[in-house]
Amino acid sequence: MGRVAGKKLFSIMALVAMVGLLLLPIAVSLPSLAIGADAPDAVKKEGEQKYEKGRDVYYKTEGLAIGAPAPKTVDGPKDYPRYNFESRVLLWFANQQHLYYGSFVLAVPIFCMVIEFMGVVTKDKAMAKRYDQLAYDFIKISLTAYSLTAILGGILIFTFLTLYPAFFGYLSSIFRPVMHIYALMFVAESGTLYIYYYGWDKMRDGFLKWIHLSMSVILNVIGTLLMFLANSWIGFMMSPAGVDEQGRFLGNIWHVIHTALWNPLNVHRILGNMAFGGGVVAAYAAYKFLASKTDEDRAHYDWMGYIAMALGVAFLIPLPFAGYWLMREVYAYRQQMGITLMGGLLAWLFIIQATMIGILFLSTNYYLWQALGRMRGAEKYQRYIKYLVFILCCGYLVFITPHTIVMTPAELKAMGGQQHPVLGNYGVMSAKNGGINVIITTTILSFVWYMRGNKVSTVSWSKFGNIFMGVFFACAYVNIIWLAIYGYYIPANVRVGLSVPQVATTLSCLFFMFPLNSAMMKGAKQMGAIEWGKISVRSQYALIMLATAFTWMMGLMGYIRSSVRLFWHVNEIMRDNSPWAYTHTVGFAANMISFNVLFFWVSILFVFWLGSLGMKKAPVPAKAEVPGGAPQPAAGH
Amino acid sequence: MKAIMSLGALIGVAGLLLLSGMIVGIIPSDTVRLIEGYMPVQVIAELILFVAGFTGISYMMSSMGMAFPRFWQGISCWAFVLLYLKFRVYPPIPFSVRAMYGTVSLVAVFMWVSANEEDWQKFKQPIMNVLDAKTGGNRLLRYAYLIILPILIGGFSYNAMVPKSEEPIELRTVHPAPPAxxxxxxxxxxxxxxxxxxxxxxxxxxxxxxxxxxxxxxxxxxxxxxxxxxxxxxxxxxxxxxxxxxxxxxxxxxxxxxxxxxxxxxxxxxxxxxxxxxxxxxxxxxxxxxxxxxxxxxxxxxxxxxxxxxxxxxxxxxxxxxxxxxxxxxxxxxxxxxxxxxxxx
Structure with missing residues (x-):
């Protein structure tokens, strides 16, 4: 007994020591972070003699201009050394690949944490084992991808240093302490990840399992902070702060990090990474499902694909709202930037983005409808799917209607002007908000149908509950569509505010109807079991489609976000004087994004293959089954 | 239920007759006009009515033992959307947008006909029949496709590649970003x-x-x-x-x-x-x-x-x-x- 207590104490102390060590670099570097506002008076006095005063371009505060001004580059081998190739494209490739892998390895540990937690708290031991196995499978894939992320990070830095030395020199002079903290945290992330992975078996049971779970929390905290720090660099490039108009650092590193767009970028990227990670794991499961030779394997990978898809979609649903917030902040920061993005030069890319978002939701709905096929008793819902298809289609068509229509001069003349009296109304924000909210609400409805697919509620108030849910959804649709129409009749600033009740309507469907449905289905009569593995192959292609669309969209949005700086390295501070300071054509960008997507998928297939090399089949205990389903295979570790 | 479906069928038949009549000019093309200011809502409302109508027609035909094959339901539905966009909405919709709408409609039709296994089997049966070519008619069709499809694809490719004298498409930025x-x-x-x-x-x-x-x-x-x-x-x-x-x-x-x-x-x-x-x-x-x-x-x-x-x-x-x-x-x-x-x- 005493030995067990000692172990517990030791493990807690080890955990605390680990956290302490992780925080140490930050604590040590804090005093040196801000020698502007928070610096001791002696330092300030000394500084005043040497340095001029400067005014922060964003915060409008004054500080000592302790940094060098942003270099005024000229096209030549000194500032822009190059191969006989467009340096920007090389950098684009290196950056995008690093981002794909970075997003994946940041998202997957969050899934592991959630799934491992579900395994720990579930009372069904067979299910607990399943969840634990699934979490382990996830982290295993992530581990190989982690090494690749680090390698790609190295390639990215070398590309910066060799092709854009002046710009990278300036950026690293501003972010010097942040970059060091980043590097230290990367070490901490690696250490925690390896302990987490290799300690899985040792910390399998009892109290140690909780310690193991706590480590996943630490792992994710570090991962998220890492991402926040990296976001501060791109935030600075888009909406610089903490420097004067010559680009001289004013001594307050927090201002440099906490730029106008940092917070919305952070939120958008977390959600985006999670949705992307879910998509990639779901595609992995789909690929394994399609390649499976046995019913057992199909059952396991069907289940894995479903869980990954559900987690991915859980983060996909709030993603458009986070994107909306980001755009709002972009408009608030610089109106020109907002118009360039959504109404001007890059507007057509946004139409492509809307198309991709629609594909994501369409694929999700399609997968759920196919998933109804593996439940006996779900036939009653399948006959109504055509109506959901119609609603989704209408919402989607409105959502993708362009504001600036591509047409030949002859078509322009036949149309009698740039604005089409019907389509013109679909091309503006009011209609698009309605469109996307209709799509999301329909997706929620599909989920509700899926959740009750093979069940019949037995609660005494089930009739009332069904009517209530039906009326609630009907009212939600009416409210969303009505507000979309009403938006044309009110001032723009009020119209922007209308998105709040629209989103609230959609979210209330999510947050009220899911629990209500769960309450109704408590103790429900099962019409038949969920037959894991008995799902159409079309569903698996839908999962692959989902993942590909995520990957393509990430590439596209990254390109749009970066392109909006136009001919600036750092917006309005450091000009890009290379020969490539122009915006690519839509066609070139689309090809480049497709190439990046293709490269990522080929390379991640290699990662999956590597992961499968270490997998050994273990005998499956008879008890260990997904409730009501076919036996699940388990890989040994 | 039957009464609702009968009403739907009536709406569907009346709508189709009206629309076809207006398109071919048997009845004046402004019999049912798109009303300025309400056009966007009117277009969606019309499409809703047509979908309700098609559901009713399908139901009635099934009830009468003359079920319309799922394959042709899908094809007709898609064709209807394309024709509606081409001939009903005025001023004419530029091709780029019609292509987008047509593609989405095609995807929607696919999602509908393959939403469950039974429907999917029904839908692809005629295609499989032609591919299997177990009857004389199907064999003939298969040969016809073998000849017609390459010609069509060749024709499209030629048309896409042949130099044209019309002005090229311009991605015009209507509202460029203003200066600060x-x-x-x-x-x-x-x-x-x-x-x-x-x-x-x-x-x-x-x-x-x-x-x-x-x-x-x-x-x-x-x-x-x-x-x-x-x-x-x-x-x-x-x-x-x-x-x-x-x-x-x-x-x-x-x-x-x-x-x-x-x-x-x-x-x-x-x-x-x-x-x-x-x-x-x-x-x-x-x-x-x-x-x-x-x-x-x-x-x-x-x-x-x-x-x-x-x-x-x-x-x-x-x-x-x-x-x-x-x-x-x-x-x-x-x-x-x-x-x-x-x-x-």
């Missing part, structure tokens, strides 16, 4: 923060809410609000400035932008594209008042690089009007169309 500031008659205006000096309440203070309350009503007719007639000889302040803006508009702008500000003025059709239609919700309703001030002042020649291909013959009005006149005419445009200038608060 603009200089008019020697004074610099910051577009993010500048305000129209004539948008004032009776106390003479800038008040957008006051002016918003006095614009014409949107929708059909665009009626003036009671006690908000700028042409009333006693009108003062905001309404008086609107009238002055109107006078400037009708002396200078209406030749191109039209009496009703809908871009269809006397000279409008000499240009391609025709001048901006201010009554469309995609033009001034989406923009800050300062954006319009900048565009009026600088005209087509002052469009930034982003405004490719600079297809605008708008004169730089700063060469003909004073700053005050430009502000007043901008205010008149908002008043007359019933739109509110965009604000960011």
């Amino acid at each position: 500031s603009t200089k008019v008659h020697g004074k610099t205006y910051t577009l993010q923060t500048s305000q129209n000096p004539y948008r004032v309440n009776p106390e003479g203070k800038y008040d957008q809410e006051y002016s918003n309350a006095n614009i014409v009503e949107q929708g059909m007719g665009r009626l003036m609000k009671p006690n908000a007639n700028p042409w009333d000889k006693d009108a003062q302040g905001y309404l008086k400035y609107v009238r002055e803006g109107g006078e400037i508009f009708y002396q200078n702008c209406h030749f191109c932008h039209g009496d009703n500000l809908n871009g269809r003025g006397l000279h409008a059709f000499a240009f391609n594209p025709i001048p901006a239609n201010f009554t469309d919700p995609g033009t001034i309703a989406q923009l800050q008042e300062t954006f319009i001030f900048w565009r009026v002042s600088k005209g087509g020649i002052g469009l930034p690089n982003e405004g490719f291909p600079w297809a605008s013959v708008m004169p730089p009005w700063e060469q003909h009007l004073t700053v005050d006149e430009i502000w007043k005419v901008v205010m008149f445009e908002y008043w007359h169309t019933g739109y509110y200038p965009r604000t960011w608060d």
Whole structure:
């Protein structure tokens, strides 16, 4: 007994020591972070003699201009050394690949944490084992991808240093302490990840399992902070702060990090990474499902694909709202930037983005409808799917209607002007908000149908509950569509505010109807079991489609976000004087994004293959089954 | 249920007859018109009615033992959408948008016919029959496809590659991003923060809410609000400035932008594209008042690089009007169309 207590104490102390060590670099570097506002008076006095005063371009505060001004580059081998190739494209490739892998390895540990937690708290031991196995499978894939992320990070830095030395020199002079903290945290992330992975078996049971779970929390905290720090660099490039108009650092590193767009970028990227990670794991499961030779394997990978898809979609649903917030902040920061993005030069890319978002939701709905096929008793819902298809289609068509229509001069003349009296109304924000909210609400409805697919509620108030849910959804649709129409009749600033009740309507469907449905289905009569593995192959292609669309969209949005700086390295501070300071054509960008997507998928297939090399089949205990389903295979570790 | 489906079938048949009649010209093409101001909602409402109608027809035919095969249901549905977009919506929809809509509709039809295994089997059965070619008719069809499909693909490829004399497609940026500031008659205006000096309440203070309350009503007719007639000889302040803006508009702008500000003025059709239609919700309703001030002042020649291909013959009005006149005419445009200038608060 005493030995067990000692172990517990030791493990807690080890955990605390680990956290302490992780925080140490930050604590040590804090005093040196801000020698502007928070610096001791002696330092300030000394500084005043040497340095001029400067005014922060964003915060409008004054500080000592302790940094060098942003270099005024000229096209030549000194500032822009190059191969006989467009340096920007090389950098684009290196950056995008690093981002794909970075997003994946940041998202997957969050899934592991959630799934491992579900395994720990579930009372069904067979299910607990399943969840634990699934979490382990996830982290295993992530581990190989982690090494690749680090390698790609190295390639990215070398590309910066060799092709854009002046710009990278300036950026690293501003972010010097942040970059060091980043590097230290990367070490901490690696250490925690390896302990987490290799300690899985040792910390399998009892109290140690909780310690193991706590480590996943630490792992994710570090991962998220890492991402926040990296976001501060791109935030600075888009909406610089903490420097004067010559680009001289004013001594307050927090201002440099906490730029106008940092917070919305952070939120958008977390959600985006999670949705992307879910998509990639779901595609992995789909690929394994399609390649499976046995019913057992199909059952396991069907289940894995479903869980990954559900987690991915859980983060996909709030993603458009986070994107909306980001755009709002972009408009608030610089109106020109907002118009360039959504109404001007890059507007057509946004139409492509809307198309991709629609594909994501369409694929999700399609997968759920196919998933109804593996439940006996779900036939009653399948006959109504055509109506959901119609609603989704209408919402989607409105959502993708362009504001600036591509047409030949002859078509322009036949149309009698740039604005089409019907389509013109679909091309503006009011209609698009309605469109996307209709799509999301329909997706929620599909989920509700899926959740009750093979069940019949037995609660005494089930009739009332069904009517209530039906009326609630009907009212939600009416409210969303009505507000979309009403938006044309009110001032723009009020119209922007209308998105709040629209989103609230959609979210209330999510947050009220899911629990209500769960309450109704408590103790429900099962019409038949969920037959894991008995799902159409079309569903698996839908999962692959989902993942590909995520990957393509990430590439596209990254390109749009970066392109909006136009001919600036750092917006309005450091000009890009290379020969490539122009915006690519839509066609070139689309090809480049497709190439990046293709490269990522080929390379991640290699990662999956590597992961499968270490997998050994273990005998499956008879008890260990997904409730009501076919036996699940388990890989040994 | 039967009664509802019968009603649906009736609507479907009547709708199809009406639409076909209007398209081929048996009945006047304006029998059921798209009503200005309500067109977007009307188009969706019509499509809803047609879907209800098709459901009813399908149900009735099944009940009568003459079920319409799922394969042909899917094909007909898609064909209907394409024809509807091509012939019902006027002015004609440019091909790029019709292609997008057509593709989405095709995907939707696929999602519908393959939503469950039974439907999917029904849908693909005729295709499998032709591929298997177990009957003489199917064998003939298979050979026909073998010959026709390559010819069609070849034809499309040839058509796509053959040099054409028509002007190429232009990705025109209708509203390019404005500069941070603009200089008019020697004074610099910051577009993010500048305000129209004539948008004032009776106390003479800038008040957008006051002016918003006095614009014409949107929708059909665009009626003036009671006690908000700028042409009333006693009108003062905001309404008086609107009238002055109107006078400037009708002396200078209406030749191109039209009496009703809908871009269809006397000279409008000499240009391609025709001048901006201010009554469309995609033009001034989406923009800050300062954006319009900048565009009026600088005209087509002052469009930034982003405004490719600079297809605008708008004169730089700063060469003909004073700053005050430009502000007043901008205010008149908002008043007359019933739109509110965009604000960011």
